[in-house]
Amino acid sequence: MNSFNFLLNEKNNKHCGITMVLDKGLGFETSKSLMELSGEYVDYLKFGWGTTAIQDFNLVKDKVEMYKSFDMNPYVGGTLFEIAIIQSKLSEFFEEADKLGFETLEVSDGTIDIPHSEKIDYISQAKDLGFEVLSEVGKKDLEKDNKISLDDRINYIKKELDAGSSKIIIEAREGGKSIGVFDEKGNAKGNEVDYILNKTKSDDLIWEAPNKNQQVYFILKIGHDVNLGNISSDEIISLETLRRGLRGDTLGKL
Amino acid sequence: MNSFNFLLNEKNNKHCGITMVLDKGLGFETSKSLMELSGEYVDYLKFGWGTTAIQDFNLVKDKVEMYKSFDMNPYVGGTLFEIAIIQSKLSEFFEEADKLGFETLEVSDGTIDIPHSEKIDYISQAKDLGFEVLSEVGKKDLEKDNKISLDDRINYIKKELDAGSSKIIIEAREGGKSIGVFDEKGNAKGNEVDYILNKTKSDDLIWEAPNKNQQVYFILKIGHDVNLGNISSDEIISLETLRRGLRGDTLGKL
Amino acid sequence: MNSFNFLLNEKNNKHCGITMVLDKGLGFETSKSLMELSGEYVDYLKFGWGTTAIQDFNLVKDKVEMYKSFDMNPYVGGTLFEIAIIQSKLSEFFEEADKLGFETLEVSDGTIDIPHSEKIDYISQAKDLGFEVLSEVGKKDLEKDNKISLDDRINYIKKELDAGSSKIIIEAREGGKSIGVFDEKGNAKGNEVDYILNKTKSDDLIWEAPNKNQQVYFILKIGHDVNLGNISSDEIISLETLRRGLRGDTLGKL
Numbered sequence: 001m002n003s004f005n006f007l008l009n010e011k012n013n014k015h016c017g018i019t020m021v022l023d024k025g026l027g028f029e030t031s032k033s034l035m036e037l038s039g040e041y042v043d044y045l046k047f048g049w050g051t052t053a054i055q056d057f058n059l060v061k062d063k064v065e066m067y068k069s070f071d072m073n074p075y076v077g078g079t080l081f082e083i084a085i086i087q088s089k090l091s092e093f094f095e096e097a098d099k100l101g102f103e104t105l106e107v108s109d110g111t112i113d114i115p116h117s118e119k120i121d122y123i124s125q126a127k128d129l130g131f132e133v134l135s136e137v138g139k140k141d142l143e144k145d146n147k148i149s150l151d152d153r154i155n156y157i158k159k160e161l162d163a164g165s166s167k168i169i170i171e172a173r174e175g176g177k178s179i180g181v182f183d184e185k186g187n188a189k190g191n192e193v194d195y196i197l198n199k200t201k202s203d204d205l206i207w208e209a210p211n212k213n214q215q216v217y218f219i220l221k222i223g224h225d226v227n228l229g230n231i232s233s234d235e236i237i238s239l240e241t242l243r244r245g246l247r248g249d250t251l252g253k254l
Numbered sequence: 255m256n257s258f259n260f261l262l263n264e265k266n267n268k269h270c271g272i273t274m275v276l277d278k279g280l281g282f283e284t285s286k287s288l289m290e291l292s293g294e295y296v297d298y299l300k301f302g303w304g305t306t307a308i309q310d311f312n313l314v315k316d317k318v319e320m321y322k323s324f325d326m327n328p329y330v331g332g333t334l335f336e337i338a339i340i341q342s343k344l345s346e347f348f349e350e351a352d353k354l355g356f357e358t359l360e361v362s363d364g365t366i367d368i369p370h371s372e373k374i375d376y377i378s379q380a381k382d383l384g385f386e387v388l389s390e391v392g393k394k395d396l397e398k399d400n401k402i403s404l405d406d407r408i409n410y411i412k413k414e415l416d417a418g419s420s421k422i423i424i425e426a427r428e429g430g431k432s433i434g435v436f437d438e439k440g441n442a443k444g445n446e447v448d449y450i451l452n453k454t455k456s457d458d459l460i461w462e463a464p465n466k467n468q469q470v471y472f473i474l475k476i477g478h479d480v481n482l483g484n485i486s487s488d489e490i491i492s493l494e495t496l497r498r499g500l501r502g503d504t505l506g507k508l
Numbered sequence: 509m510n511s512f513n514f515l516l517n518e519k520n521n522k523h524c525g526i527t528m529v530l531d532k533g534l535g536f537e538t539s540k541s542l543m544e545l546s547g548e549y550v551d552y553l554k555f556g557w558g559t560t561a562i563q564d565f566n567l568v569k570d571k572v573e574m575y576k577s578f579d580m581n582p583y584v585g586g587t588l589f590e591i592a593i594i595q596s597k598l599s600e601f602f603e604e605a606d607k608l609g610f611e612t613l614e615v616s617d618g619t620i621d622i623p624h625s626e627k628i629d630y631i632s633q634a635k636d637l638g639f640e641v642l643s644e645v646g647k648k649d650l651e652k653d654n655k656i657s658l659d660d661r662i663n664y665i666k667k668e669l670d671a672g673s674s675k676i677i678i679e680a681r682e683g684g685k686s687i688g689v690f691d692e693k694g695n696a697k698g699n700e701v702d703y704i705l706n707k708t709k710s711d712d713l714i715w716e717a718p719n720k721n722q723q724v725y726f727i728l729k730i731g732h733d734v735n736l737g738n739i740s741s742d743e744i745i746s747l748e749t750l751r752r753g754l755r756g757d758t759l760g761k762l
Binding site: 001002003004005006007008009029030032033034035036037038041212234235236237238240241244246247248249251252 | 278279280281282283284302303304305306307308309310311313314315330333334336337338340341343346347350354364365394395427429
């Protein structure tokens, strides 16, 4: 039972919408302590980019198990997947992910340049092996990212969902500035967001939105149950209060 | 006994001025470990806005007790109080706060619009129930905040002190930009600060000053014993070193 | 054995280059938990500025011992050394540092104004007592810092190395903006970096580079084994992935 639970009502008394959190290297005890407080509000937990490749196997395995005990899906950042592609070590990658206890994987092409049909094939392969697949649309390099038209993005989203991705992540990196639908100040480009929303189902997307103003934007625009990603581990509780109208930015506006 | 304690002198060998720290969702073990290191420099500990309403009752209770064991006053952010007002559940709010072990409360109108006389009444009510009351002056919404004249602010401060508030918090939110006495870059508007200082007693105020440049500004302007709030839990030790002249920004300037 | 270790190759399967991390007041358990995950990537651990003077002797001693158990060199920020100079308590300072278990010290003149020959003398004294010495070049005050010509900087670097400093730290503070080789946006001034690199050995320097874009800049410019300092404790793993080409910013570019 929450404290002050009588202040919650039918509209805001439960967690709605996907929250995907970024772990970029928390100590085990620190993350466990954090999850005891806020784990119920986390749906996906991403071990960022290639961070797991420089962490001890057993430590990662223990963390995966710990995160799963709080009913969230831990997964490995797409960059590590891309490195496995570059090195032609995809089968070893799948095997190791399984040994570590991961049941979800991210398939992305944020850094590598591959034909989209090849990406689709990787999604299918991971799916066939029994993994849940999240796939990401967008390039980490600004110049490359700008070359993808909105129609191409929407086309990719649809094809990746068809291939079996459970959700499509809209790239915004850890910083959230000058990338994807965010301008150089980190403000959302409303017309681009609208265009994407008109042609897709919001429920199929996870918007990376690392900064508070971006979280507020999406909650007020799409709803308290919008799917948001790349949430800092420091901001789990804050985001949940934004979703529930328990912080000034969204209080009375949902 | 501190390490290197012989480097402290009469002027800087003890903690002066109120430090109010923001807890926006620290794990229990993490906050306990932090307080073992720095708890002696914390006077008030705010569970930010509505964060407690999505945390387990017993976990909040344990945290309150833990914080109190380090001789600080934990309290609930004003936004939760405002939600109780909106829902006409003030008596339940007071009762729950008491059950959780809180002995201090914040009365604010940062988001809700109520007559000031009503706010004064809430301060009295909380006081009569035996709580220490901190009250906050300022609106979280920039446009609304700009409409409050400096003279109104000073009038509110005086009336709230008369009604029993032990200190008045000057709103600056977690971000500290484009709000209250801070401009869009987070720099203090000197003339506004001066105006307020001329008409009030500095000791009655707690300035929310989340950013380091703001902390340095107030320490150099008002003194090492200025009351500062919304200090990030990461910055407790840093702020205390600024107060003592143990960091470059204030060394030799106090 | 790391997880996904088969994705590392001869070029990136080990930690290269010095990483100096800033501890500005982590709880003991939190820092221990962090070091269990990432301690192998930390070479120097700085207790920032005067933070140790407001921490309990035994707590600092325990932390020093803990850090040393992970094979890194903890040391006290130069500001505390400067305070000892101001107070003419250098011998007490050396004695206390030794009692606490420190084997490395930083000699700096970032805040105090002393003749360079005097600084050289302090380096020699610390060295003669058996300490490893890191010395820092640069002023914390922008105006004062701007008055040091590049040639003076290079001259200081050479003399301090001759006097026994094992590495020279290039000042950038915790913020990394408008200081040393960084402009007001925190971008490196390429011509200044080039000038310094042309006249010194990169291996003799530790560049303070608190922000990610600065870390990426130096890694791409100088190499994955560049020596970097003032790394936030939150960014240890991130920096190591940048060094190894395991993050988008450096993947395929090393």
